[in-house]
Amino acid sequence: MTTTETTTPVAPDGTTRKDVAQYGLAGFLLVVGIVVLIDAAGLSDGFADQPVQPYAFPYVVGAVLVLLSGLLAVATWRGDVPEEDDGEDVDLTQGSDWATVIKLGLVLVIVIATIDFLGWAIVGAFLFAASARVLGSRTLILDVGIGTALSLLTWYGFYSGLGIPIPAGVLDGVL
Amino acid sequence: MDLLLEGFATALTPENLMYAVIGVLLGTAVGVLPGIGPAMTVALLLPVTFSVPPTSGLILFAGIYYGGMYGGSTTSILLNTPGESSSVVTALEGNKMAKSGRAAQALATAAVGSFVAGTIGTLLIVLLAPNIADVVVKLGAPSYFAIMALALFTVTAVLGSSKIRGFIALFIGLAIGLVGTTTGQQRMTFGSPQLADGIDVVVVAVAVFAIGEALWVAAHLRSKPLDVIPVGQPWMSRDDWGRSWKPWLRGTAFGFPFGALPAGGAEVPTFLSYITERRLTKHPEEFGKGAIEGVAGPEAANNASAAGTLVPLLAIGLPTTATAAVILVAMQNYGLQPGPQFMDAQPKLVWGLLASLFIANTLLLVLNLPLAPVWAKLLQIRRPYLYAGILFFASLGAYSVNFQAFDLALLLGIGMLGLAMRRFAIPVLPLIVGVILGPRLEEQLTQALSISQGDVSTLWSEPVAVVVYIVMAILLVGSVVMSRRTTPPAPTRTEDASMDVNA
Amino acid sequence: MTIVIAYGTDQYGRAALAHGAAQAELRREDLVVVNATRGDSLVDRRYADDAEIERIKAELQTLGLSVSMRHDVVPDVADAVIEVAEQVDATLIVVGVKHRSPVGKALLGSVAQRVILDAECPVLAVKPDPLADTV
Numbered sequence: 001m002t003t004t005e006t007t008t009p010v011a012p013d014g015t016t017r018k019d020v021a022q023y024g025l026a027g028f029l030l031v032v033g034i035v036v037l038i039d040a041a042g043l044s045d046g047f048a049d050q051p052v053q054p055y056a057f058p059y060v061v062g063a064v065l066v067l068l069s070g071l072l073a074v075a076t077w078r079g080d081v082p083e084e085d086d087g088e089d090v091d092l093t094q095g096s097d098w099a100t101v102i103k104l105g106l107v108l109v110i111v112i113a114t115i116d117f118l119g120w121a122i123v124g125a126f127l128f129a130a131s132a133r134v135l136g137s138r139t140l141i142l143d144v145g146i147g148t149a150l151s152l153l154t155w156y157g158f159y160s161g162l163g164i165p166i167p168a169g170v171l172d173g174v175l
Numbered sequence: 176m177d178l179l180l181e182g183f184a185t186a187l188t189p190e191n192l193m194y195a196v197i198g199v200l201l202g203t204a205v206g207v208l209p210g211i212g213p214a215m216t217v218a219l220l221l222p223v224t225f226s227v228p229p230t231s232g233l234i235l236f237a238g239i240y241y242g243g244m245y246g247g248s249t250t251s252i253l254l255n256t257p258g259e260s261s262s263v264v265t266a267l268e269g270n271k272m273a274k275s276g277r278a279a280q281a282l283a284t285a286a287v288g289s290f291v292a293g294t295i296g297t298l299l300i301v302l303l304a305p306n307i308a309d310v311v312v313k314l315g316a317p318s319y320f321a322i323m324a325l326a327l328f329t330v331t332a333v334l335g336s337s338k339i340r341g342f343i344a345l346f347i348g349l350a351i352g353l354v355g356t357t358t359g360q361q362r363m364t365f366g367s368p369q370l371a372d373g374i375d376v377v378v379v380a381v382a383v384f385a386i387g388e389a390l391w392v393a394a395h396l397r398s399k400p401l402d403v404i405p406v407g408q409p410w411m412s413r414d415d416w417g418r419s420w421k422p423w424l425r426g427t428a429f430g431f432p433f434g435a436l437p438a439g440g441a442e443v444p445t446f447l448s449y450i451t452e453r454r455l456t457k458h459p460e461e462f463g464k465g466a467i468e469g470v471a472g473p474e475a476a477n478n479a480s481a482a483g484t485l486v487p488l489l490a491i492g493l494p495t496t497a498t499a500a501v502i503l504v505a506m507q508n509y510g511l512q513p514g515p516q517f518m519d520a521q522p523k524l525v526w527g528l529l530a531s532l533f534i535a536n537t538l539l540l541v542l543n544l545p546l547a548p549v550w551a552k553l554l555q556i557r558r559p560y561l562y563a564g565i566l567f568f569a570s571l572g573a574y575s576v577n578f579q580a581f582d583l584a585l586l587l588g589i590g591m592l593g594l595a596m597r598r599f600a601i602p603v604l605p606l607i608v609g610v611i612l613g614p615r616l617e618e619q620l621t622q623a624l625s626i627s628q629g630d631v632s633t634l635w636s637e638p639v640a641v642v643v644y645i646v647m648a649i650l651l652v653g654s655v656v657m658s659r660r661t662t663p664p665a666p667t668r669t670e671d672a673s674m675d676v677n678a
Numbered sequence: 679m680t681i682v683i684a685y686g687t688d689q690y691g692r693a694a695l696a697h698g699a700a701q702a703e704l705r706r707e708d709l710v711v712v713n714a715t716r717g718d719s720l721v722d723r724r725y726a727d728d729a730e731i732e733r734i735k736a737e738l739q740t741l742g743l744s745v746s747m748r749h750d751v752v753p754d755v756a757d758a759v760i761e762v763a764e765q766v767d768a769t770l771i772v773v774g775v776k777h778r779s780p781v782g783k784a785l786l787g788s789v790a791q792r793v794i795l796d797a798e799c800p801v802l803a804v805k806p807d808p809l810a811d812t813v
Contacts, residue, residue, distance in 0.1 A: 025599050029343060036350055039363050046359065051624035054358035057617050061349045068343050075339060082340070082600035087388075088209035088256040088720065089558060091397035100393045101594065104566070105587065111570060112583045120574065127570055131563035135393060136718055138754070146560065147567075154571055162226040167578050209720045254720070398717040399751050400725050554721040 019081050026073040033065030103134040119169020124151030179301060182526030185230060186534055194231045195531050198238020199538045205239070206246020207550045209256070210392055210561060213243030214497035217505065218380040219568045222575040224508040230524050232509065234531040236502050241293060241535045243498070244481050245543060248285045248474055249550055253278060254401050261441030261477045264449045268462070268469030275465050282547050283409035284419045284467050285474040286540060291420075292427040292475035293536040296482025299431055300489070301529055305518055307490040312515035316623035317633055321640035323616050325647050326493040331605040332654055340601045347592070348609020351379060357614060369581045374589075376504045378573045379610050382586045383603050384501070385569035387593015389562045394594075396558060409544050419471040422452050426475030433476075434483020440496065441480040448472035482532070489513055489525065500607045507611070679707040680766040684759045684793060685734075686713065686724030690774025693806040698772035699738055701802065708744040710766055711735075714758040717751040756792035768799050775803045 040058035072080075084092055107130045115123045128147030129140075137143050155175060158164040168175050185191065205211040217236050224232050244261070251262040252269035265285065272281040314322075331341040354363040355373030364370040411419070429444040429451070452468040453459070462469060487493040492513035494500035506513055511521065518525050543550070573586040596603060627633035635641050683698035685691045695711070702709045711734065715725035726734070731749050738745040752758040763771050773790040794801045 022599060025343075025595065025601075028595075029347075032347070032350055036353065036363065043360050043362065050358070050621065051629045052617065052621045054360045054362065057349075057613075058353055058362060061346055061353060064342070065346050065350065068339065068346060071339055072343065082337075082598070084600060085391060085597035087392060088250065088254075089392050089397050089561075090395045091399075092395055094395065094398075096394045096598075097396070098394060100396070101390050104390060104393055105591070108566070108570070108583070108587045108590075112580050112587065115574065115580050115583065120571070124567060124571065128563045128567045131566045132559040135396065135559035135562055136716075137557065137559035137563075143559075143563075147563075150564070150567060154568075158222070158575065162223065164222070164225055164575060166575060256720075397720075400715055400717055400722040401720060551721075555719050555723060557719045559718060 018076060018079060020076075022076040022080070022082065023073060026069045026076065029065050029069035029072065033062045033067075033069060036062030036065060100134060104131060107131055107134060115169070116167075117169055119171050120166045121151050121155045121168065121171055121175060123169075124154065127151075178522060178526045179530060181523070182528075182530035183533075185523055185527030186234060186531040191231050191234050191527070191531065192534070194227075194235040195238050195534050196538060196542075198235040199242040199535050199542060202239035202242020202244075203246040203249075203539070203543055203546075203550060204242075204553060206243040207249050207553050208246075208556065208561065209250070209554070209558075210388065211565065212247070212498075213240050214501050215384040215388060215565070216243065217498060217501040218377075218384045219565075219572050221377045221380065221501070221505055221508065222572050224505050225575070229506075229509040229511060230527045232505060233502070233524065233528050234535075236505055237528060237532055238535045238538075240481060240498050240502070241289075241478070241532070241539060244478050245286065245289050245539050246550065248289070248477070249282060249547065250554070252281045252285065252470070253551060254554070256401065261445060261480070263442075264445040264473040265470055265477070267449065268466050271463070271465035272467065272470060273465075277465060277467075279409045279547075280411050280415050280467060281465075281470050283411045283544065284415060284471045286409060286544055287411070288419065288423040288426065288471045288475040289478040290536050290540040291423045292430060292477075292479040293482055293539075294533065295424075295427050296431050296434075296479040297529065297532040297536065300482060300485055300532075303435070303486055304490050304525075304529075307486065308515040308518040311491055312519070314515075314639055315637055316619050316626065317635070318637045318639040318643070320616065320619040320623055320634065321637075321643040322491060322493070323612050323619060325643050326487075326491075326495075327605075327608060327612055327616070328647055329650065330495065330608050332651070337600065338654070340599070341605050344596065344601045344603065344605035345609045348606035349613040351589075351606075352610045352613030355614075358617075369579060373614075374585060374610075375576050375582065376507065376607075376610055377576050378582050378585050379589055380501050380504050380607055381569045381572045382589035383593035383596070383606060384497070385565050385572075386586060386590025387597060387603070389565045389569070390590060390594040391597040393562060409547050415467055418458075418467050421455075422448070422468045422472035423475040425451060426472040426477075427479040429472075430476035430479030430481075431483040434480030434495070435486040436483075436495075441477050444476040444480050445473040448476040485532075489517065489528075490515065492517070494608060494611070497604050497607065500604060500611065503611055504607075679705070680768050681705070681707050681709055681770045681772065682759065682763045682766065682768045683709060683711045684755075684771065684773045684789065685711050685726070686774075687726045687730065688724055688774075689806040690776050690790075691724065692774075693804045694772045694774040695734065697802060697804040699741060699743065701770060701772065702743050703741060705769075707769060708746075708766075709738060710746050710748060710762060710768070711738075712748045712750075712759050712762050714748070714750050714752045714755045716753065716755060756789045756796065759789070759793050760797050763797060763799060770800050770802055771797050772802045772804060775805060 036058050040055040040062060043055040046054050086092060107127060111123050111127050125144065125147035128150055129143040132143045155166055158166050201216065202213055205213065205216040216239050247262045248265045250256055251266035252273050255266050255270035269281045327345060331345040332338050351374055354370055356371050361371060426448040429448045433440065433444040449469055449472060452472040453462050456462065456466060456468050458466055484495050484499045487495055488499045488503060494503045503513065511517065570583060573582045576582055623633055635644065681698055681702050683694050685695055698709060713726050713731065715722040731747050735745050735747050748762055750758065759771065771793060773793050775790045778788060790803065794803060
């Protein structure tokens with residue numbers, strides 16, 4: 001995502017700490033808003049029977065996004081802090097472990113890059129085993145076993161159960 | 176009544192009954208499992224809409240919806256970890272009951288209360304939905320436009336704590352909804368043929384609910400086990416029954432209307448039910464230490480509101496909860512457009528669905544009372560497998576839409592957005608509702624203006640539209656006044672702020 | 679001189695506890711009870727809660743033994759047991775063992791097996807008494 005990290009210097013008033021990363025979100029909204037507006041500007045008039053021009057909605061959406069970006073930046077500057085999402089397995093007291101997230105992202109990137117060639121059965125098994133490993137599992141053989149079983153089961157389940165043939169990739173003819 | 180009986184005939188076929196059982200079991204399981212909720216489960220199961228017939232598919236999803244509610248309360252009681260905001264109140268007294276050795280009674284009153292509330296709620300849908308649909312069917316495009324705008328507005332600005340964050344979510348959703356060529360020209364496609372058909376709502380739903388959540392949890396994985404309270408067979412004594420039945424009924428009375436209103440949700444009615452029971456109880460000394468009324472009432476309210484949300488969903492096509500939003504996505508995948516015509520055009524499906532809700536409720540009671548100890552075992556599943564499994568099924572779901580690696584890339588991109596939304600406390604529901612309703616809003620506006628040949632005043636030419644705009648104005652003023660009154664000055668939250676910076 | 683007991687809240691852990699306590703009494707040595715978890719699931723049934731740890735400690739102390747408890751979340755349970763044994767220079771480690779099929783061993787591994795193989799001091803592998811399950 002294009003999170004432009006606008007690390008605006010925080011006014012050192014010392015009393016309230018600011019969530020600087022939130023400026024990044026504001027920047028992201030600004031970029032999206034401008035992209036929507038530029039795209040809208042490139043649209044031509046609709047047909048004669050089209051009372052709502054194709055660019056009408058985009059102009060509104062883009063303009064509001066830019067406005068929201070400004071409001072969020074102001075709110076952040078005034079000390080607005082988000083209440084992070086809590087959950088059963090979420091431990092907010094420990095800080096954030098972004099390394100794990102990046103590794104999981106890489107696993108998904110590998111999946112995206114190879115799925116057309118290798119097919120779901122192989123890539124799915126890799127996805128499961130690699131994610132489990134990244135998330136802290138240390139039983140490699142078991143992970144790969146479960147991953148393979150899951151991907152084969154889902155492949156055959158979709159094929160015969162739901163009647164959806166998922167492309168088999170290199171295993172075409174084997175499965 | 177005949178229609179309902181026919182509905183039962185549809186729902187009781189062996190195949191549909193099987194889908195109801197699967198839905199209820201699956202729903203309860205994911206409600207119990209940490210990290211997965213009914214909305215995510217329905218999102219992950221959206222691929223079944225490609226081949227399972229609509230009636231069966233919707234019966235499955237309705238079972239998951241009701242089952243998820245029940246499963247969520249089980250973990251609230253046994254672990255004091257409410258997975259969803261709607262079961263926070265249940266945990267207050269439920270976990271205290273469990274700690275004092277009354278886990279079985281807490282689970283039993285939650286289960287029976289859910290059954291009572293769900294059954295009454297479904298009965299109310301049966302009575303109300305056709306009448307509402309009869310009224311709604313007379314509405315023109317201007318009124319539709321107004322009602323949809325109201326839905327977007329309430330979901331965004333009334334639910335949730337921060338209005339600006341609600342609107343951010345909504346407009347990101349609307350921006351995603353712009354992508355495509357519905358207006359005859361390529362909008363936001365950046366010349367990509369894969370984007371020409373728009374971004375599939377399935378991909379968006381799976382990305383924000385499943386990938387975003389899995390990545391967020393991965394960044395904050397809890398590493399200490401919680402103390403679980405061992406549970407035997409749920410049962411209640413005569414005294415427990417005597418203390419429970421009134422809270423069940425009162426909870427239902429709170430829950431259903433809130434669920435049925437476009438601004439509903441389950442948080443307010445569960446909380447109202449809790450304070451009511453605390454005031455009316457004959458055992459005030461037990462409150463705070465595990466009073467059965469404090470479990471019975473909120474649990475009933477929770478389930479009644481779940482039933483209530485189906486009224487606007489079926490009669491107008493408005494989702495007011497995340498799960499309802501994903502069910503709406505499923506309906507759209509089937510080419511069904513919920514709303515007034517829907518009740519008339521698809522009587523078999525609608526009545527089959529309603530009948531299956533009664534069945535799902537009964538199944539929950541019959542299956543889950545004996546299965547409670549089994550569900551508690553689910554909590555031992557290892558987190559790496561749970562979240563690897565979520566990533567696996569999310570990828571499968573997105574890939575099975577078109578078998579394009581491109582959809583997986585979109586999944587990852589929007590999933591990252593979902594992660595950022597959780598980091599910055601941006602609510603998910605307005606985004607998904609924006610993606611679903613945005614294009615429809617544009618369509619209704621176009622339709623209204625083509626009939627009036629471009630005369631904008633047509634938008635407030637129908638009485639219903641005028642009323643809706645007035646309601647919106649009242650809500651707007653009301654919520655501004657409320658927030659003025661309740662928002663504490665910003666510096667009180669410095670503790671959290673320092674935590675973020677250290678992060 | 680110290681004996682280390684690998685404890686989990688099941689019959690195997692209780693067997694280890696009983697045998698370990700008996701050994702400590704016999705040999706007049708100190709006890710360290712290790713109850714650890716990887717903490718990778720919401721609930722780990724072999725991980726005792728704080729009240730139980732206190733109860734076990736009190737119970738062992740009434741036998742006149744000097745006891746310390748290790749109750750931790752660790753990356754690997756077997757490693758944790760061995761590490762504690764090395765720290766306290768243990769003369770004996772007591773583990774409860776259960777029967778596992780060859781497939782189960784290959785897939786899941788076994789804390790007891792790894793302790794037995796990797797520990798540098800003698801290891802006492804005990805089984806639960808099939809007739810009594812009292813402690």
